[in-house]
Every structure is written in structure tokens, then in C-alpha cells.
Amino acid sequence: MVFPFRRPAAAAATTPAGAPPDTPAASRPAPLLGVVLMVLALLATLKEWAPGSPAATAAALAVPLAVALLALRLGTRRLGFVLVALAITAGLWAEGGDWSAPVMQGLGSAAFIGAFFTALATLRSAAESSPAIRACGLYLAQQPPGRRYAALTLGGQAFSVLLNYGSIALLGSLSVANAAQDKDPEIRFHRSRRMLLAVQRGFISILPFSPLSFAVAITGGFLPDAPYAQTALPALVTGAIVAGTGWAMDTIFKPRLSKPAPARAAPEGGPSVVLPLLGLLALLGVAVLALHFAFGVRVVGAVLVVVPTIALGWLLLQEGPRGAARRVWRYTSVELPGYRSELQLLMLAGYIGTAGAALLVPRAAALGLDLTQIPAPLLLAGLVWLIPLTGQIGMNPILSVSLLFPLLPSPEAMGVSPVALFLAITAGWTLSGITSPFTATTLLIGNFAGRSAAHVGLRWNGAYAAVTGALLTLWVLGFAFLR
Numbered sequence: 001m002v003f004p005f006r007r008p009a010a011a012a013a014t015t016p017a018g019a020p021p022d023t024p025a026a027s028r029p030a031p032l033l034g035v036v037l038m039v040l041a042l043l044a045t046l047k048e049w050a051p052g053s054p055a056a057t058a059a060a061l062a063v064p065l066a067v068a069l070l071a072l073r074l075g076t077r078r079l080g081f082v083l084v085a086l087a088i089t090a091g092l093w094a095e096g097g098d099w100s101a102p103v104m105q106g107l108g109s110a111a112f113i114g115a116f117f118t119a120l121a122t123l124r125s126a127a128e129s130s131p132a133i134r135a136c137g138l139y140l141a142q143q144p145p146g147r148r149y150a151a152l153t154l155g156g157q158a159f160s161v162l163l164n165y166g167s168i169a170l171l172g173s174l175s176v177a178n179a180a181q182d183k184d185p186e187i188r189f190h191r192s193r194r195m196l197l198a199v200q201r202g203f204i205s206i207l208p209f210s211p212l213s214f215a216v217a218i219t220g221g222f223l224p225d226a227p228y229a230q231t232a233l234p235a236l237v238t239g240a241i242v243a244g245t246g247w248a249m250d251t252i253f254k255p256r257l258s259k260p261a262p263a264r265a266a267p268e269g270g271p272s273v274v275l276p277l278l279g280l281l282a283l284l285g286v287a288v289l290a291l292h293f294a295f296g297v298r299v300v301g302a303v304l305v306v307v308p309t310i311a312l313g314w315l316l317l318q319e320g321p322r323g324a325a326r327r328v329w330r331y332t333s334v335e336l337p338g339y340r341s342e343l344q345l346l347m348l349a350g351y352i353g354t355a356g357a358a359l360l361v362p363r364a365a366a367l368g369l370d371l372t373q374i375p376a377p378l379l380l381a382g383l384v385w386l387i388p389l390t391g392q393i394g395m396n397p398i399l400s401v402s403l404l405f406p407l408l409p410s411p412e413a414m415g416v417s418p419v420a421l422f423l424a425i426t427a428g429w430t431l432s433g434i435t436s437p438f439t440a441t442t443l444l445i446g447n448f449a450g451r452s453a454a455h456v457g458l459r460w461n462g463a464y465a466a467v468t469g470a471l472l473t474l475w476v477l478g479f480a481f482l483r
Contacts, residue, residue, distance in 0.1 A: 028073075028334075028337075029333045029334050029337070030069070030073070030333065030337035030340075031333035032069060033066070033069040033070065033072075033336075033340070034332035034333045034334075034336045034337050035332060036062065036065055036066050036069055037066055037114060037118050037336055037337075037343070038118065038332055038336070039062065040062045040111055040114050040115055040118070041114070041115040041118040041119060041304070043056075043058045043115075044059045044111050044115030044116075044304065045115060045119075045301070045304040045305060046059075047059055047108075047111075047112075048297060048298060048300065049295075056108060057104075059108065059112075059115070060104050060107035060108045060110075061107070062111065063107045063111050063114070063347065063351070066114060066343075066347070067082065067085075067110075067344065067348065070343055070347075071344065074340060074341060074344065078341060078344070081344065081345060081348040081349070081352065082344075082348065084348075084352055085348050085351050085352055085355075088106075088351075088352060088355050088356045089103055089355065091359050092355065092358060092359065102354070102355045102358035103355055105354050105355065105358075106350070106353075106354040106355030107351060108354075109221075109350035109351060109353070109354040109402070110347040110348065110350045110351040111347075112217075112221070112350070113214070113218075113350040113398065114343060114346070115304060116214065116300065116303070117339070117342070117343055118336060119303065119304050119308050120164050120307060121164075121331075121335070121336060121339060122307060122311035122312070122331065123163075123307050123310060123311045124163045124164055125327070125331050126310075126311040126312075126314040126315050126318070126327075127162045127166070127280075127314070128170065129318065130276075130314070130318065132273070132276040132277075133159075133163075133170075133276070133277065134170070135268070135269055135273045136155070136273050136274055136276065136277045137155070137170050137174050138174055138267075138268055138269070139267050139268060139269045139270075139273045139274065140152055140155035140171065140174075140274075141171065141174040141177075141178045141195065142178055142267035142268060143267055145191075148194075148195065148198070149194060149195075149198045149246075149247055149251075150198075150247055152171060152175065152198035152199050152202060153198045153199075153201060153202040153205070153243050153246060153247060154202065154243075155171065155202065155274075156168075156171055156200075156202020156203050157202045157203075157205055157239075157243065158278070159171060159202075159277070160202065160203045160206050161206060161210055161212055161284065162280060162281070162284075165203075165444065167199070167202075167203055168199055168200065168203055168440075168444045169444060172196055172199055172444060172445065172448040173448070175192060175195035175196055175448075176192055176195075176196070176448050176449075178191075178195070179192035180192075190255045192448075192449065193449065193460065194250060194255075196445050196448055196449055197246070197250070197445070197460060197461070197464075198246070198250070199445070200434065200441050200442075200456075200461075201243060201246040201434065202243060203433075203441060204242060204430050204433040205240075205242040205243035205430070206239060207239075207426065207429060208236075208238040208239050208242070208423070208426040208429070208430055209231075209232060209236045209238065209239050211228060211288055211299045211302075211303055212307070214346070214397075214398060215397070215425075215426045215429040215430065216231075216235070216299075216300075216426065217300045217303075218350075218398055219401065219422055219429070220299070220300065220422070221300075222401070222425075223411075223418045223421060223422050225411070225418040226417075226418035226419045226421070226422045227298075227299075228298075228299040229292075230419050231419050231422050231423075234423055234479055237475060238423060238430070238472060238475065241471050241472055241475060242430055242468055242472075245464065245467055245468045245471060246468075249463070249467065280310070283310065284306065284307070287302075287306045287309075287310070288302045289302075291306065312328070315327050315328070342440070346396070346398060349396040349399040349402070350398055350399075350402060352399055352402070353401070354402050356402075356403060357403055357405075357406040357407075360403060360407070364407055369407070371407055371409055372409045372413055376414040376415050376416055376480070377477055377480070377481065379409075379414060380414075380416065380421070380476050380480055381424075381473045381476070381477060383404070383424040383425055384424055384427045384428045384431065384469060384473045384476060385431075386400075386428065387404075387425070387429055387431065387432050388432040388434075388435050388436065388465070388469070390432070391432035391435060391436030391438065391439065392435070392436060392437070394438045396438070397428075397429045397432045400432070401425055401429065405425075416480040416481070417480070419479075420476065420479055423475070423479055424476045427469075427472040427473075427475075427476055430472075431465055431468065434457070434461050434464070434465055434468075435458065435461055435462070435465045436457060437452070437453035437454040437456075437458075438453070439453075439457075442454075442456045442461075
């Protein structure tokens with residue numbers, strides 16, 4: 001019997017379908033950068049599993065070297081975050097006192113983000129080369145109109161856990177190719193638009209609850225009294241609101257065509273092609289939760305171990321020991337360095353937000369900014385809307401949340417549970433992911449649709465974000481005050 005994830009060895013080096021030319025598959029080798037990032041990931045993982053060990057300091061001190069190597073091949077216009085990070089460090093030094101503490105805290109945040117990204121990318125690397133995964137995506141994209149939006153939304157959720165942003169690249173390319181079969185431009189436009197939005201909304205709907213999302217990892221780090229075991233079920237409700245609202249609006253406001261759409265061929269394969277994807281998700285979830293409860297390690301600490309382990313096992317099944325060794329080296333020297341732009345942005349956003357808060361908090365206090373005077377319901381509702389608003393001016397949610405969180409009163413001072421604050425922040429994070437013209441989701445969808453990211457974020461998703469934001473606000477306030 002052929003294992004469903006196995007693929008021919010000759011296909012090992014092919015570029016993933018739908019991948020733009022500047023993806024990691026087409027990057028130049030940078031083995032030193034890749035090795036530094038892998039060591040950084042190992043140190044950050046050791047920190048999670050042995051909090052009192054020197055690994056935390058070592059991981060933080062490895063960040064400047066990693067950032068310097070990341071910046072070597074980036075254009076000068078992409079070095080703005082580096083200059084801001086240096087300016088914040090200089091500002092902290094100029095203030096005197098224990099300036100190194102916030103710097104090390106910021107470096108620790110950047111180290112964790114780099115390690116988390118590195119771990120997630122291993123699974124994406126293994127999954128993108130699997131013919132079973134592509135067959136599953138093709139089956140979802142070829143569903144008939146009555147089931148297609150729901151299939152792509154649910155499929156987008158499942159693929160997003162494994163592929164992260166790669167799910168949009170894979171399902172987006174399959175959706176565009178499927179819609180291109182329609183010769184009528186009106187039908188082709190509406191079909192591709194609805195399919196792409198289903199994929200995007202499926203992706204962002206997992207952000208509030210997936211242990212592999214940065215929204216959960218970063219927000220959970222700020223709220224240690226809101227462990228994943230307590231946030232998972234309420235966050236699933238958030239995700240259901242995000243996904244369900246999209247399906248409902250697509251169904252209610254279905255475009256009226258000037259002529260009937262032609263009949264489509266039946267999807268390739270059958271429901272069984274989805275089983276390998278579901279099996280992987282089950283394995284991932286069970287392994288992460290087993291380590292979390294058995295050893296008391298944070299869920300993100302379990303993710304840092306489980307995800308690369310599953311990815312390596314998957315490669316061994318696909319290509320055997322020698323092929324897997326070649327793929328690991330390719331991942332380290334080519335694919336991982338190919339994410340240099342994303343890694344630099346995310347890591348420096350973590351540093352700037354965490355270290356910059358040490359400069360922002362005392363200045364806010366000096367200006368008389370006291371958020372404890374604002375009613376708690378207004379604060380929670382404000383978080384749902386403020387994070388996506390900052391996304392409109394180019395602030396990554398990691399940066400926004402890292403800067404805003406130290407200014408907030410504690411959940412106890414607000415009279416709410418830490419879980420309620422977690423829900424508010426992750427709800428705002430999700431809305432930012434669907435509306436900001438600077439996020440990868442809107443950029444990728446705009447690229448596939450031939451539209452600008454601003455057009456996708458505000459024109460295509462504006463009404464959806466307004467309705468979803470209103471529902472999420474009611475959900476957050478209801479959870480906080482009506483239980």
C-alpha cells in the first residue's frame with residue numbers, strides 16, 4: 001500500500017503551485033543565516049522547557065546576529081524597522097537606570113517570534129510538497145456553488161493550521177485556476193472573488209484559537225493567567241463568528257448574474273481525499289495537548305517541539321532518510337532564509353513593541369493618560385476596533401498589541417477575567433488580518449485577484465468587517481459581563 005503522503009523523489013525540488021517567484025523555493029542559499037535561525041529556535045525551545053536555564057539569555061543574545069544577517073540582502077527601504085529598533089535602544093540607554101532589562105525583554109520577545117515562525121515553516125515545507133495535500137485542495141476548490149464557500153472556508157481553516165500563509169497561496173491558486181475555466185467574464189469575476197474571500201476568511205478565523213497562530217502565542221504570553229485550556233473554547237466561538245458571518249453574508253448577498261451559470265464537472269476525487277489532512281490535524285492536536293498536560297509546559301512550548309517533529313517524520317515518509325536529510329538542509333539553507341523579509345518584520349515588531357513600551361508607559365503617565373478611568377466595557381470594545389484601526393496605518397498586530405498591552409489596566413482592575421481580555425485582543429487581531437492593506441492575507445488575495453490590498457481590505461471586506469466587528473464586540477462584552 002502506498003502511504004498517502006508519499007511523493008516521487010524527483011518532485012522534491014519543485015516549486016509549490018501558485019507560489020510567486022520570490023517565495024523561499026526560488027531564494028538564493030544563505031546557509032549561515034539558516035543555521036543561526038535554527039540555533040535560535042533550539043534555544044527558544046529550551047527556554048520554554050527549562051525556564052531557569054541560560055537558554056533564555058543565549059536566545060536573546062542571538063537575536064542581533066540573526067537580525068543583522070536578515071538585513072544583509074534586504075533593500076534599504078525595508079530597513080526602517082531596524083532603525084526604529086536602534087533608536088529605541090539608544091533612547092533606553094540615554095534614560096539610564098536599568099535600561100538593559102527592557103532591551104533583554106524585547107530581545108526575548110523577538111527570539112520567541114523567530115523560533116515560532118521557524119517551527120511553523122517546517123510543517124509548511126513538508127506539506128506543500130505532498131500530492132495528497134494538493135489533491136485535497138483541488139477537491140475543495142471544485143465543489144459546486146452551493147457548497148463551495150463553506151468547503152473553502154472549512155478547508156481554509158484546516159490548511160491554515162498546517163501551511164499558515166501557504167494555505168492562501170495553495171487554495172488561492174487553485175481557486176483562480178478553477179474560476180478561469182469560466183469563459184464568461186462576469187461569472188469568472190464573481191466566482192473567483194467569492195472563492196478567494198472564502199479562503200481568506202477561513203484563514204483569519206483560526207487566529208483566535210489555533211495554538212499555531214501568533215495571535216494566540218503572543219496574547220497568551222501577555223496573559224499567563226489565561227492558559228490555553230481556558231481560552232480555547234471561548235476562542236472557538238470567536239472563530240465560529242468570523243467564519244459563520246462570512247458564510248451568511250455570502251449566502252444572503254449572493255450576486256445576481258445576467259445569465260445562468262453553466263453546469264460544472266464533478267470534483268476530482270471524493271470525500272476520502274480529505275482524510276489525510278484530518279489525520280494530520282488530529283495528530284498535531286493530540287500531540288500538542290498531550291505534552292502540554294503531561295509536562296505542564298506552555299502550549300506554544302509544545303508546538304515548538306511537536307511541529308518540527310511531525311514535519312521531519314512526514315519528510316522521512318515521503319523521501320526516506322537520505323531524501324529527508326537533503327530536504328532539511330535545503331530548508332535550512334534556502335527556504336528558511338527566503339522568509340527574511342517576514343522574519344525581520346515580525347521579530348523587530350516584537351522587539352519594538354516590547355522594548356518601546358518601556359519608553360511609552362512613563363511618558364503616557366506624565367501626560368496624564370490613565371486608562372483605569374475608562375469603563376471596562378468601553379476598553380474591551382475599544383480593543384476590538386483599535387487594533388484593526390492601527391493596521392490601517394501599517395502597524396503589525398504584534399507591534400500594536402505589544403505597545404498597547406502595558407498601558408492597559410490589569411484584568412482584575414477592570415473587573416473582568418483574563419480570558420475576556422484575551423478574547424478582546426484576539427478579536428481585534430483577527431479584524432486587522434482581514435482589513436489592513438499591509439497584512440499578508442490582503443496582499444496575497446489582492447495579488448491573486450489583480451486588485452490592490454486596500455481594495456480587498458476595505459472594498460471587498462469592509463461591510464463584512466463592520467458586521468463581524470459588531471458581533472465580536474457583543475460576544476466579548478457578553479462573555480465578560482453577562483456570565
